[in-house]
Amino acid sequence: MKLRFPTPPSRPGEPPDFSDLVIPPAGALPVPPLDLTSAAAWDYANGLVRVLDDEGRAVGPWADYLGQAGDDEALIRGMRDMLTIRAIDRRLLNAQRQGKTSFYMQCTGEEAIGCGFQRMLSKGDMNFPTYRQQSLLVAADYPLETLMGQVYSNRKDPLMGRQLPILHSAREYGFFSISGNLGTQYPQAVGWAMAAVLSGESAIAAGWIGDGATASNDFHSALVSAAVYRPPVVLNIVNNQWAISSFSGIAGGGEATFADRAIGYGLPAIRVDGNDYLAVLAASKWAIARARGGHGPVIIEWLTYRAAAHSTSDDPSAYRSKEEASAWPLGDPIDRLRQHLATKDIWSDGRHAQVEAEILDTVIATQKEVESHGTFVNPQPLSPAEIFRGVYKDMPPHLRRQRQEMGF
Amino acid sequence: MKLRFPTPPSRPGEPPDFSDLVIPPAGALPVPPLDLTSAAAWDYANGLVRVLDDEGRAVGPWADYLGQAGDDEALIRGMRDMLTIRAIDRRLLNAQRQGKTSFYMQCTGEEAIGCGFQRMLSKGDMNFPTYRQQSLLVAADYPLETLMGQVYSNRKDPLMGRQLPILHSAREYGFFSISGNLGTQYPQAVGWAMAAVLSGESAIAAGWIGDGATASNDFHSALVSAAVYRPPVVLNIVNNQWAISSFSGIAGGGEATFADRAIGYGLPAIRVDGNDYLAVLAASKWAIARARGGHGPVIIEWLTYRAAAHSTSDDPSAYRSKEEASAWPLGDPIDRLRQHLATKDIWSDGRHAQVEAEILDTVIATQKEVESHGTFVNPQPLSPAEIFRGVYKDMPPHLRRQRQEMGF
Amino acid sequence: MARMTMIEAIRSAMDVMLERDPRTVIFGEDVGYFGGVFRCTAGLQDKYGIERVFDTPINESAIVGMAIGMAAHGMRPCVEIQFADYMFPAYDQITQEAARIRHRSNEDFTCPITIRMPTGGGIFGGQTHSQSPEALFTHVAGLKVVQPSTPYDAKGLLIAAMEEPDPVIFLEPKRLYNGPFDGHHEAKASGWAGHPAGEVPEGHYTIPLGKAEIRRAGSALTILAYGTMVYVAEAAARETGIDAEIIDLRSLLPLDRDTIVASVAKTGRCVVIHEATRTSGFGAELIAEVQEACFYHLEAPIARVTGWDAPYPHAQEWDYFPGPARVARALIETMEA
Amino acid sequence: MARMTMIEAIRSAMDVMLERDPRTVIFGEDVGYFGGVFRCTAGLQDKYGIERVFDTPINESAIVGMAIGMAAHGMRPCVEIQFADYMFPAYDQITQEAARIRHRSNEDFTCPITIRMPTGGGIFGGQTHSQSPEALFTHVAGLKVVQPSTPYDAKGLLIAAMEEPDPVIFLEPKRLYNGPFDGHHEAKASGWAGHPAGEVPEGHYTIPLGKAEIRRAGSALTILAYGTMVYVAEAAARETGIDAEIIDLRSLLPLDRDTIVASVAKTGRCVVIHEATRTSGFGAELIAEVQEACFYHLEAPIARVTGWDAPYPHAQEWDYFPGPARVARALIETMEA
Numbered sequence A, B: 001m002k003l004r005f006p007t008p009p010s011r012p013g014e015p016p017d018f019s020d021l022v023i024p025p026a027g028a029l030p031v032p033p034l035d036l037t038s039a040a041a042w043d044y045a046n047g048l049v050r051v052l053d054d055e056g057r058a059v060g061p062w063a064d065y066l067g068q069a070g071d072d073e074a075l076i077r078g079m080r081d082m083l084t085i086r087a088i089d090r091r092l093l094n095a096q097r098q099g100k101t102s103f104y105m106q107c108t109g110e111e112a113i114g115c116g117f118q119r120m121l122s123k124g125d126m127n128f129p130t131y132r133q134q135s136l137l138v139a140a141d142y143p144l145e146t147l148m149g150q151v152y153s154n155r156k157d158p159l160m161g162r163q164l165p166i167l168h169s170a171r172e173y174g175f176f177s178i179s180g181n182l183g184t185q186y187p188q189a190v191g192w193a194m195a196a197v198l199s200g201e202s203a204i205a206a207g208w209i210g211d212g213a214t215a216s217n218d219f220h221s222a223l224v225s226a227a228v229y230r231p232p233v234v235l236n237i238v239n240n241q242w243a244i245s246s247f248s249g250i251a252g253g254g255e256a257t258f259a260d261r262a263i264g265y266g267l268p269a270i271r272v273d274g275n276d277y278l279a280v281l282a283a284s285k286w287a288i289a290r291a292r293g294g295h296g297p298v299i300i301e302w303l304t305y306r307a308a309a310h311s312t313s314d315d316p317s318a319y320r321s322k323e324e325a326s327a328w329p330l331g332d333p334i335d336r337l338r339q340h341l342a343t344k345d346i347w348s349d350g351r352h353a354q355v356e357a358e359i360l361d362t363v364i365a366t367q368k369e370v371e372s373h374g375t376f377v378n379p380q381p382l383s384p385a386e387i388f389r390g391v392y393k394d395m396p397p398h399l400r401r402q403r404q405e406m407g408f
Numbered sequence C, D: 001m002a003r004m005t006m007i008e009a010i011r012s013a014m015d016v017m018l019e020r021d022p023r024t025v026i027f028g029e030d031v032g033y034f035g036g037v038f039r040c041t042a043g044l045q046d047k048y049g050i051e052r053v054f055d056t057p058i059n060e061s062a063i064v065g066m067a068i069g070m071a072a073h074g075m076r077p078c079v080e081i082q083f084a085d086y087m088f089p090a091y092d093q094i095t096q097e098a099a100r101i102r103h104r105s106n107e108d109f110t111c112p113i114t115i116r117m118p119t120g121g122g123i124f125g126g127q128t129h130s131q132s133p134e135a136l137f138t139h140v141a142g143l144k145v146v147q148p149s150t151p152y153d154a155k156g157l158l159i160a161a162m163e164e165p166d167p168v169i170f171l172e173p174k175r176l177y178n179g180p181f182d183g184h185h186e187a188k189a190s191g192w193a194g195h196p197a198g199e200v201p202e203g204h205y206t207i208p209l210g211k212a213e214i215r216r217a218g219s220a221l222t223i224l225a226y227g228t229m230v231y232v233a234e235a236a237a238r239e240t241g242i243d244a245e246i247i248d249l250r251s252l253l254p255l256d257r258d259t260i261v262a263s264v265a266k267t268g269r270c271v272v273i274h275e276a277t278r279t280s281g282f283g284a285e286l287i288a289e290v291q292e293a294c295f296y297h298l299e300a301p302i303a304r305v306t307g308w309d310a311p312y313p314h315a316q317e318w319d320y321f322p323g324p325a326r327v328a329r330a331l332i333e334t335m336e337a
């Protein structure tokens, strides 16, 4: 007898291989009723919600369901959102390489998910994100200056340099303080959604977790709680195929989809093409409407690919085929939306280049401004005494003594 | 919008109500192949493996599958096992009431599960039980004297009074040291099974958990690990309808069976009538053969009812209908086996009364003997210095100093 | 004024807060319909409804995680961990989340939650119903840690905890739930009815966190204790006739350093007692602070009497529990040193 | 002899044990194919196969829970927790299970496992990549707790830990992985190549748990330190010119009390330093033991220099990290007291 040790389809030097991944055609899945039950959710948890076909045309029932929410204006805004976060990721990666900050994490290839989901939320809703959903902030029109300030841990950082870059917090923008400990935000999202109901609000919560972190215990604690109390929470699983060096099979993704997990808890789930901006809008619209309509929690597995390194501390060429990203069957979210806009004659290569340039200019200008408030190369340090502020609302005597010991 | 707060079908004063519980007829489910996949397991996770029909006849494919393992001798031994543990539970409950020990927990109504499962295991296999599987020990022919000694925490206690009564440990009898912290044994069972394979043995592990404790995080950590490495482990869920005062709905059992949980992890599961001794033998035979045959982990949900109080600290009349136990649709495991043996003319009321009496005599005699080695009323205390033994293999200096401080 | 056991006082505190503050919610395992395995929430679901007092799945991480999410939204959850021994699955949520959210978000989000848990031995619960994990909380910046020794303090401190803007760990010495403790386990518990601290106001009052109480004024030696150990200290002082000043800390974090330092500066001798295992127990922290602040007043080494460095045994519970005899010996040695 | 960084020394220890003892298995997040985010297991899967060195799901409770089950069967797992900050989900399995199984089963089952985890700050990891949780382990009876400060000690202690019959928490100061530390963060790390303790035997050797090492003999004052703080202590002694005796504890539990007591009895002065938050940190335990054993030798209060009681900050890392300036001040104050 042997144990099974899952290994990814390809390792460095080998040709990428996604042949195990079944990609149904766009439009294949119907739109379920908002009160979809877990028993009826099997097809949705194992199929794939897709709107854009290979020619970039929007087809099928989810395209119709999307309706106005997918009008030209919305789609162009989506394009701008995605181009913005991609530009920011590139620029901040560079800044880290130049030693201007300590660390960074990109969401390259996954931009559509956060950008699209956020545009379907309402004011007052709350995300409980991971470190790879900065796209939510961009689509929430979070000031770029503040977003970058956090990454530089400088005078513009609303968190005063306390947190690692990318671990944002922005209550006003529906973005809960990110933890470095995986999974913890998931039951917190359930609790927040319960509080919304108990306070008589119509707000909903959205939890976010990665494929790798579905293995963490708080994935379970959240699903059990959501199954019991049925609060208005959308529990998102971003399946980008990789944790750090371990692929989704090491998280137990081998025999069933991550969406399938939900069904065993009596919760419905849908699986969505996360690189199809229109599918993201449509599925988000449905899930958010379901939650807000009082039909209970829903799990969404977003199928995507982590095209960049895990973080600036990581070199993926050590554990996966360099060509995987380009071989990823669901393509790149920006290219796919661009192709779609072109089919509608509301976008052109020229226009794309121009918008891309505009956005880059804005990002660069903002970045320059933000860097003038301090970088790791030219720091503008705060008083060391700031360490003690906010540990408690009112500083207790032992912290005051320690601050004195520090010389303040 | 409202949250959902699950409430049990009946509370004290109300008539018991199990109308939500669908009980398919005996023989309805086929016997799946040993290499059953999760995708094909739906019917088994939602149906119910049953052998004894309402007349007490053994019917259907699982009866045939059981074959020799269910011969007269095996069934009569099963009857003796169940009568023995029930007698022990009664006697030790009494002893606790008389103050002779501090605490006790009965498994009344659930005897068939541990008694039957253990008889299908082989020497070298290892159970990772909870506090409600003392039936495993009886069916493993564990010396009653030792079993009772542990409960009296006296000179006959192999654990030297260190553990709460019922938290046995018996390596030689395939019974892992029980923890008071729910859930922890589940991933340990997975690890033990992995070690068996890595050591080239054919032994298997069996994890045990209650319906309430499936909500605990280590239920998830075990299922994820089992799904990834596929070791030879049978993960048993004893669904006896109640945790302490909270019913299975509070554990998230409302919309799906506990067996369904497995499927989302890519693991197969079967659901079994836990009060049908023949069904227990048959399902255990199948699951153990599957594991030993290298087909990977399997989850079994045993449907049963906790007929007694949660523990001697508990009074169920405060939270559930007194009549529930008698209204339980799957009856009592001893009565049902007795009825079956009667249909085979190898058992009679007279014989039953006689065997019951014999067993009671043995149990009482053993109990008297064991009590002579100390009870909470007449303690025969060990040296206080024993507290320090076995904290580490070799006593480190700080413990030696503390022992001196103690006066030894 | 009414007569209350510690259980009734704790229940009364939650009752008062459920009444006063609509943001209050109470939940945990078996706390809803049944009212808690120690009955601390009995009747509250009937009175305030299932939306404010409810049962949870057996998942301590979910209990605390949900409470954190609710607090982030603006509610004031007070949750029960059935035994302190079962807080471990929630330790990540408590120490890495609840304790940190105000600081890490620069007050964008806060975490006003109270986490109640019965602690300590004395009920023959064995190693998983008897632990005293206070030092595992006092090491965590961002938490406050409280342990009452009387019904009066229990209610006042619990209300204060529930009104705190930051997370509070509320440790309930289960050995004292139904009555005080004369220090000797053989002697049967007398019940709170006879005890002055069993007199508890029906309504709202608070005892500020961070303030200790001098249970017995004395000049010979200072005893630092909390929970059950306060009664053991009283017995030891009584039986040795040593004029000990007994300080009931009540709050471990923040600590009432002034009261402690003033006492030891006066007595010049100090004995620290707790039920938890010795190494890295909270007694070590007390000793570190006292020797630093009172070094030139100390006439003898600071002694500690604690649970032994072993798992809490079942049958040998009273050989483990630091009783009056052990404390008396430490008092005498410290006086003679 | 070979030159090794601490990472290479740790890898070499596991290599030696995989070679010698078929019961050895190594697993954790990213430790298999990739060889660990700090490269401590690089090459071991290639050399010994996927059955002995493998990747796990992101579930620390499963990692330790599986290790406990394997150990109960007779194997000798050595597992990695990617950062000490991520041990919290496993804290229940570590403290309530691994630490207890020998005792609670009266040696029917045992738990010989080693749990490695990178600890401490110095890499701008912020509050979830910088913590020093040693005191959360030293409070737990049944565990042993080790922290090396050099490659030589790292290998010898890790082999000893893996040969231990009981669970060992092996804390690796990540700030020292690639080179020693002259105490000043501005000064760039010199690398282990130049350092005598970078000389490490290729083969099997052990350093017994429970034995401290005197890094610098001195007569004026005793400094108790471990991990990165050993280098901070050396810098502070150098810069103040104070003739400090610097003791590198190496084992926190069990503690080498004899070496400590002998030194303080000689010097009469003691400063304790660690990177963890102060309140209930391991320094408190050291102070409690030293004042008890050396009370009549002490000429000044025992001082402690520690991380502040706040979450470990990102940008202000070096204002948090106890550096030579802070330690020097404590040395001078303790000498002048």
Ligand SMILES: Cc1ncc(C[n+]2csc(CCOP(=O)(O)OP(=O)(O)O)c2C)c(N)n1
Binding pocket: A130, A132, A180, A181, A182, A209, A210, A211, A212, A213, A214, A216, A238, A240, A242, A243, A244, A306, A310, D029, D058, D082, D086, D089
């Ligand atoms: C409890 C815990 N364990 C381990 C880590 C280290 N870690 C950080 S990110 C990561 C991989 C997460 O992968 P996934 O959940 O798929 O998210 P992704 O990075 O792909 O977005 C790991 C192992 C952590 N942060 N917290």
Ligand SMILES: Cc1ncc(C[n+]2csc(CCOP(=O)(O)OP(=O)(O)O)c2C)c(N)n1
Binding pocket: B130, B132, B180, B181, B182, B209, B210, B211, B212, B213, B214, B216, B238, B240, B242, B243, B244, B306, B310, C029, C058, C082, C086, C089
């Ligand atoms: C981690 C943890 N939380 C809570 C408890 C307290 N507790 C002991 S048994 C129990 C109920 C368990 O119910 P179930 O799993 O259904 O098992 P059963 O008693 O029905 O056999 C609870 C809540 C515990 N022992 N451990």
Ligand SMILES: [Mg+2]
Binding pocket: A210, A211, A212, A238, A239, A240, A241, A242, A243, A306
């Ligand atoms: Mg991922």
Ligand SMILES: [Mg+2]
Binding pocket: B210, B211, B212, B238, B239, B240, B241, B242, B243, B306
């Ligand atoms: Mg149950």
